[in-house]
Amino acid sequence: MPFYFSLLKGEKIVRGVSSKFLGALLTLFLSSIVLFVLIRQAPGDPITLLLEQPGDLSINDASLLEERKQELRELHGLNDNVFVQYKNWFTKVLRLDLGTSIWTGRSVAQEITTALKATLILAFAALVIQVVLGIGFGILSAVRAGGFKDNVIRLLCVMLASVPGFVLSLSLVYFFAVRYRIYEMSSDINLYRVWLPAMAAALTNAPRTIRVVRATSLTEMGQAYTLFSKSCGVSKRIIIRDIVRNSLLPIITVISISLVQMIGGAIVIESIFSWPGIGSYAVNAIMLHDYPAIQGYSMVTVTAIILTNLMVDVLYILVDPRLKSAPTNG
Amino acid sequence: MKIGRSILGSFLLSFTLLLCGCGLAFANAPIVIAGNEIPISLDPTSYPSGDTMMGVGAAEVLFKADPKGSVQPSLAKDATQIDEYNWEIALRPEATFWSGEPVTADAVIRSIQREGKLNPKASPYLKGIEFSIKSDYVIQAKTETPNVDIPMNLSHYTLVVHNTNEKYTYKSIDTADYTGMYKVVEYEPHKKIVYERNESYWGQKPKTKRIVYEEIGDADARVIAALSGRYHIVLNIPVASKAQFDTSNTSQIVSVPAANTHTIYLNLKKPGLDDPKVRQALAWGVDREELNLLGEEGLSTPVTVWIASNPFYSDFKNMFFDSYNAQKAEELLDGAGWKKAKDGYRYKDSKPLEIVLRTFRTDKAMGEALQIQWDRLGVKVAVRHGDYSLIQDARKTGDWGASIEAWSTFGNVVPMLEGQYSPRGAGNYGGYADDRTNELIGMIANVSDSGERKALVEELSLHIAEESPAIYICPRAQLTAVSTSLEGFVPHFRQFENLVNADMRLKGQ
Numbered sequence: 144m145p146f147y148f149s150l151l152k153g154e155k156i157v158r159g160v161s162s163k164f165l166g167a168l169l170t171l172f173l174s175s176i177v178l179f180v181l182i183r184q185a186p187g188d189p190i191t192l193l194l195e196q197p198g199d200l201s202i203n204d205a206s207l208l209e210e211r212k213q214e215l216r217e218l219h220g221l222n223d224n225v226f227v228q229y230k231n232w233f234t235k236v237l238r239l240d241l242g243t244s245i246w247t248g249r250s251v252a253q254e255i256t257t258a259l260k261a262t263l264i265l266a267f268a269a270l271v272i273q274v275v276l277g278i279g280f281g282i283l284s285a286v287r288a289g290g291f292k293d294n295v296i297r298l299l300c301v302m303l304a305s306v307p308g309f310v311l312s313l314s315l316v317y318f319f320a321v322r323y324r325i326y327e328m329s330s331d332i333n334l335y336r337v338w339l340p341a342m343a344a345a346l347t348n349a350p351r352t353i354r355v356v357r358a359t360s361l362t363e364m365g366q367a368y369t370l371f372s373k374s375c376g377v378s379k380r381i382i383i384r385d386i387v388r389n390s391l392l393p394i395i396t397v398i399s400i401s402l403v404q405m406i407g408g409a410i411v412i413e414s415i416f417s418w419p420g421i422g423s424y425a426v427n428a429i430m431l432h433d434y435p436a437i438q439g440y441s442m443v444t445v446t447a448i449i450l451t452n453l454m455v456d457v458l459y460i461l462v463d464p465r466l467k468s469a470p471t472n473g
Numbered sequence: 474m475k476i477g478r479s480i481l482g483s484f485l486l487s488f489t490l491l492l493c494g495c496g497l498a499f500a501n502a503p504i505v506i507a508g509n510e511i512p513i514s515l516d517p518t519s520y521p522s523g524d525t526m527m528g529v530g531a532a533e534v535l536f537k538a539d540p541k542g543s544v545q546p547s548l549a550k551d552a553t554q555i556d557e558y559n560w561e562i563a564l565r566p567e568a569t570f571w572s573g574e575p576v577t578a579d580a581v582i583r584s585i586q587r588e589g590k591l592n593p594k595a596s597p598y599l600k601g602i603e604f605s606i607k608s609d610y611v612i613q614a615k616t617e618t619p620n621v622d623i624p625m626n627l628s629h630y631t632l633v634v635h636n637t638n639e640k641y642t643y644k645s646i647d648t649a650d651y652t653g654m655y656k657v658v659e660y661e662p663h664k665k666i667v668y669e670r671n672e673s674y675w676g677q678k679p680k681t682k683r684i685v686y687e688e689i690g691d692a693d694a695r696v697i698a699a700l701s702g703r704y705h706i707v708l709n710i711p712v713a714s715k716a717q718f719d720t721s722n723t724s725q726i727v728s729v730p731a732a733n734t735h736t737i738y739l740n741l742k743k744p745g746l747d748d749p750k751v752r753q754a755l756a757w758g759v760d761r762e763e764l765n766l767l768g769e770e771g772l773s774t775p776v777t778v779w780i781a782s783n784p785f786y787s788d789f790k791n792m793f794f795d796s797y798n799a800q801k802a803e804e805l806l807d808g809a810g811w812k813k814a815k816d817g818y819r820y821k822d823s824k825p826l827e828i829v830l831r832t833f834r835t836d837k838a839m840g841e842a843l844q845i846q847w848d849r850l851g852v853k854v855a856v857r858h859g860d861y862s863l864i865q866d867a868r869k870t871g872d873w874g875a876s877i878e879a880w881s882t883f884g885n886v887v888p889m890l891e892g893q894y895s896p897r898g899a900g901n902y903g904g905y906a907d908d909r910t911n912e913l914i915g916m917i918a919n920v921s922d923s924g925e926r927k928a929l930v931e932e933l934s935l936h937i938a939e940e941s942p943a944i945y946i947c948p949r950a951q952l953t954a955v956s957t958s959l960e961g962f963v964p965h966f967r968q969f970e971n972l973v974n975a976d977m978r979l980k981g982q
Contacts, residue, residue, distance in 0.1 A: 205899045
C-alpha cells in the first residue's frame with residue numbers, strides 16, 4: 144500500500160511539473176510573437192541608423208545610399224513581411240541560433256552568452272551580500288523589535304530605499320575609485336572588480352529583504368511553537384534557526400524577484416561600473432534598433448524569468464513539505 | 474544576539490579580506506586608454522577596428538592629416554600628381570608588416586581592394602579610382618574624374634594598410650598583420666586590447682613599451698575613470714563634465730574643436746523656410762556665442778560657414794554673418810512679409826511662422842537656447858528632443874522644420890560639398906537645389922591647384938551663406954582627459970586617430 148501511495152504521489156509530481164513546463168513553453172512562444180511584432184513598431188529603421196550614423200556620412204550620394212540600404216535590408220531579411228521574418232527567425236531559434244547582429248555582424252547567441260556570464264557573476268555576488276545582510280539584519284531587527292538597534296536598522300532601510308540606485312552607485316564609485324582609489328575602474332570581469340557593483344546592487348535590494356525577514360520573523364516569534372520552545376528553555380540559536388526556516392518562503396520570493404531583476408540587467412549599475420553585462424548589451428541593442436540582438440535579449444530574459452519561477456516553485460516544495468501534497472493544478 | 478553579531482562579523486571580515494586582495498595597480502602601469510568602444514574584430518573592414526588601431530599607432534594609412542589639417546605622407550613616402558587623372562604614390566622600401574613581410578605596391582593594392590570589397594564605409598573613397606603597380610614600391614592611381622585628391626582619400630581610417638595573405642584572417646591576434654609601431658598581444662572583443670612595441674618597426678620606435686586600451690561605454694563612468702587616475706587618456710568626455718576636472722590634480726581636459734560643424738538644417742519645403750530672406754534672417758538672429766556657451770560650455774569657436782571647422786579652411790569662420798544682429802533679422806523678416814502681431818509672433822496671410830526643431834543626444838540645451846533666440850524674433854519654435862531614429866522618421870514624413878546635427882568636414886572636399894548641397898546629396902535634408910551652387914561645385918571638381926580650390930570653396934561658402942539652406946553654429950568640442958603624469962600628448966582635431974605618438978611616455982619613465 145505505501146508503495147502504491149508513493150507511486151501516486153510521484154505521478155502527481157510528474158504531472159505537476161509537466162504541466163508547469165508546458166505552460167512555460169506556451170508563455171515563451173506567445174512572448175516571442177508579441178515581442179517580435181512590438182520591436183518592429185518602434186519608429187526608426189536599423190539599416191538607416193547603421194548607414195547614417197550622425198557625423199559620419201560616408202556615402203554622400205543619396206541614391207547610392209538608398210541602394211546600399213536596400214542591399215543590407217535584403218541581407219538581413221528585413222524586406223520580407225513580418226510573418227515570414229518571424230518564421231525564419233523562429234526556425235533558427237529552434238536550432239538555438241538567435242541570428243546575427245545587424246550592427247556587429249556577430250552571432251547574437253555568442254554575444255549574449257558572454258554578456259550573460261558577466262551578469263550572472265554580478266547577480267550571484269549581489270545576491271549573496273543581499274541574503275547575508277537581509278537575514279542578518281532582519282533577524283536582529285526582529286529580535287530587538289522596538290529597541291535602539293531595530294530603530295537604527297529600520298531608519299537605514301528607509302534611507303537606502305529612498306536613494307535612487309544610480310545615486311548610490313555613483314557615490315560608491317566616486318568614494319572608492321576617485322577619492323580613496325581602492326576600486327579599480329576598468330571593463331574587466333573579475334572578483335577584484337565585482338565587489339563594488341555587487342555591493343551597490345545588494346544595498347539597493349537589501350532594505351526590502353530586511354523588512355520582509357523582520358516582518359515574517361516577528362510573525363513566527365508570536366507563534367505558539369516559538370513561545371513553547373522558549374518556555375522549555377530551548378537555546379536562542381535553535382529558536383532563531385526554526386524561525387528562519389519557517390520564514391523561508393517569503394524570503395525566497397523576495398530573493399527570486401531580485402534575481403530576475405538582476406538577470407534582466409541591472410542597466411544602471413552595469414553602465415556606471417562599466418560591467419559588460421546583459422543590461423549594457425540590451426541598451427546598446429535598443430539604441431541601435433538591432434532587432435536580432437533585442438529579440439535575443441528578450442527571449443533570454445523571458446526564459447530566465449520562467450526558469451526562476453520554476454526553480455522557486457521547486458524550492459517551495461523542498462522547503463515546505465506540506466506543499467508536496469497540495470493539489471497540483473498548475 | 475550572538476547569531477546576528479557573528480553573521481555581521483563574518484560579513485565584515487570577508488569584505489575586509491576582499492578589499493585587501495584588490496590590486497592597487499595605478500602607478501607604474503603602461504599607458505592606459507579608455508574609449509567608448511573597443512572593436513568586435515581585429516579586421517579593419519569591421520568598424521571601428523581601423524580607426525582604433527590607427528589611433529594607437531598599430532595600423533597606418535598611406536597619408537595622414539597633421540594637426541593643422543594638411544595631409545602629409547605617413548606609410549607612403551610621397552605622392553605626385555602627374556596630370557588631372559593620374560597620380561603616383563611612392564612607398565617606403567624599409568617598411569614592413571609585423572610579420573616582417575615587405576609593404577610592396579602589390580600588398581598595398583590588395584589591402585585597398587579588400588577594404589573596397591568588404592567595407593561599405595571605404596568604398597566612397599575608392600569610387601572611380603583604379604590602382605595599378607608601376608614598380609615594386611610605386612603605385613599608379615588613375616581617376617575617372619579629374620583632380621581627385623588621392624592623398625586625402627587615402628588618409629581615411631577605413632584604408633589602413635593590412636596584410637591580405639591567406640593566412641591572415643584577422644580572427645585572432647595571431648592572424649592579424651599590420652604595419653604600425655605597436656602590435657596586438659592581447660585582445661578581448663568589446664573589452665580590451667593590449668599592445669606592445671613593435672621592435673622591428675620601420676620608423677621612430679615609441680618610448681612606451683605597452684599600451685592598454687579598454688572600453689568604458691558609459692560617459693559618466695569614463696569621467697570617473699579619468700578622475701580615478703588609473704587611465705592616462707580618456708576619450709569622449711562629455712562637455713558638461715568639464716568642470717569636474719578644474720580642480721583635479723590627476724587629469725586635465727584637452728579640448729580641440731573637431732572637424733565637425735554643428736548645423737541647423739532647415740526644411741526648405743516648409744512655409745517661410747522656402748524664402749532665402751527668412752532663412753538669412755534666422756541666421757542673423759542666431760547668437761552663436763550663446764549657443765556655444767550653452768551647448769559646448771564655451772569650449773568651441775563660432776563659425777558661420779560649414780567647412781570652417783576644417784582647420785584648412787578655418788580662416789572662413791566669420792564669413793558673411795560677422796555678428797549676431799537681431800535687428801537685421803527683424804528687418805529681413807519684415808521685408809519678407811512676416812509681420813509681428815500683438816502676441817509677439819510673426820504672421821503672413823494669417824499663418825504663423827513656426828518651426829518644429831528636432832534635436833537628439835546632447836543637443837537639447839542648444840535647441841532650447843535657439844528656441845528662445847528665435848522667439849525674440851517672433852518665430853514660434855517647438856523643440857522635440859529624442860532618439861536620432863525619430864529625426865530620420867520625421868524627415869520621411871516631413872514633420873520637421875529644423876534639426877541640429879554635426880557632420881564631418883574633413884575629407885575630400887568635392888564629395889563632401891555635394892553631400893551637403895547637391896540635390897542628390899545624402900546630407901541635403903532640406904532639399905536645397907541651386908544652379909549657381911552646382912556650378913561652383915563643378916568648378917571646384919575641375920581645379921588641380923589647392924590655392925585655386927580654396928578660393929572657389931570660399932566663393933561657394935559665401936553664396937551658401939546668402940542662401941542659408943542651413944545655419945552653422947560652431948564645431949563640436951572634442952574633449953579628452955589626459956593624465957597629468959603623461960608627457961607628449963598632442964591635441965588633434967581627429968583625436969580618435971591620433972591618440973598615441975612615438976614620443977609619448979609616463980613621467981619618470
